[in-house]
Amino acid sequence: MRAVKLKNNCLSGFTLLEIIITMSIAAFLSTILFHYMGTSLTRSSEPVIEVQKNFIITQIIEKITADYRILVIDGNTSLNHFKTIVENGNDENNSPFYGNYLVNTKFISFNNINIENAAPCVPADSCDILKVEITAADHTIQTLFARRIF
Numbered sequence: 001m002r003a004v005k006l007k008n009n010c011l012s013g014f015t016l017l018e019i020i021i022t023m024s025i026a027a028f029l030s031t032i033l034f035h036y037m038g039t040s041l042t043r044s045s046e047p048v049i050e051v052q053k054n055f056i057i058t059q060i061i062e063k064i065t066a067d068y069r070i071l072v073i074d075g076n077t078s079l080n081h082f083k084t085i086v087e088n089g090n091d092e093n094n095s096p097f098y099g100n101y102l103v104n105t106k107f108i109s110f111n112n113i114n115i116e117n118a119a120p121c122v123p124a125d126s127c128d129i130l131k132v133e134i135t136a137a138d139h140t141i142q143t144l145f146a147r148r149i150f
Helices: 016-043 046-073 080-088
Strands: 103-109 128-138 139-146
Touching: 046 128, 046 139, 080 103, 080 128, 103 139
Parallel strands: none
Antiparallel strands: 103 128, 128 139
């Protein structure tokens, strides 16, 4: 009897073509993933920056409001005096210094249906409402200060 020798024709491993196709697909998918994740990571700080800017302007307006309350408690309800304080509060050499901001102040009045009159309130001493608009760090906030009537 003759011994039959069996050949093992099964080769293990990958062909060069299979490796190139796999690498191409992996590179394509990683490029898409990097683009998606890269945009998310670079823009993830924007909400935090907006909150910080909002905090800056809120802090300024809270300091101004606190000083107004002190003036009212002390019996000084002159809105002209308070207007001067607010307009000069962004200068480091003045006291009080609230911070760096741009300010727009004006005396206003409302008509009988609670809409702000277009014409400025003249004379200023007859006006009971001071409109203060503060702009800091690309944010703007408006508030009204009223002369307290007892």
